[in-house]
Amino acid sequence: MLKNITLGQYFPGESFLHHMDPRAKIICTTIFIFAIFLAESIPAYGVVAAFTFFTIGITRLPVSLLWKAIKPLWIIIVFTLAIHVFTTPGETLWEYNFIRISKEGLHMGSLMAARLIFLILFSSLLTYTTSPIRLTDGIEHLLNPFKRVGVPAHELAMMMTIALRFIPTLLEETDRIMKAQEARGADFTTGSLVKRARNMVPLLVPLFISAFRRADELATAMEARCYRGGENRTRMKELAYTWRDSLGIGIVIIVTLLLASMRFLLN
Secondary structure (H helix, E strand, O other): OHHHOOOOOOOOOOOOOOOOOHHHHHHHHHHHHHHHOOOOOHHHHHHHHHHHHHHHHHHOOOHHHHHHHHHHHHHHHHHHHHHHHHHOOOOEEEEEOOEEEEHHHHHHHHHHHHHHHHHHHHHHHHHHOOOHHHHHHHHHHHHHHHHHHOOOHHHHHHHHHHHHHHHHHHHHHHHHHHHHHHHOOOOOOOOOHHHHHHHOHHHHHHHHHHHHHHHHHHHHHHHHOOOOOOOOOOOOOOOOOOHHHHHHHHHHHHHHHHHHHHHHHOO
């Protein structure tokens, strides 16, 4: 399962999205996440699905990679579906004792599960098509206007990017520690919930020690290179908007307006 988690990983490519400015991609992702919540009808979800799969298509990323983004979160998706299916009142389709499935619950649960899937897929494209350095620069540029009110733009951008960057590293470390502990007789998959939680202690202790050691080594390396934050910091490649960015933002805004009009016209 740990190998299926691809959050924070970057996959180089030459697609339209790979060449977009990171600021434009962050803006597009934020706008479309808002647009997904505007969808309430099946036609609106059809528009969301069409645009999501169209965007995935132009990235030329393998389908298996997108499946890995969804697979670790299937429990949350199923749980969301179950809550709506069993708790939403309406026309009863099936009933046994206190368990009841309604037509409206099945409809609403399916839409909510689909909304989660589209959110995960579209958000994953941001890190899949943007390197950590460019993502840091993009976040910092977008936060620069808030410096006037005391917001440490560069420090926040750096922390967010380091957190994303070290997710795959910590997952690899977790997998390595699990295999080492299993070779020593540890069991993480069988037994009661309390027993399995207790068996996680030999995994969590070395993982925390390793994480703190990596953080200390990173801080030492940054100090050795005289890192002093974003003041007077130059970049080898400066960010610049191009026609791709204007086109991308324009398309996302059009899709958002379409979903907003469908929300008010179809209700």
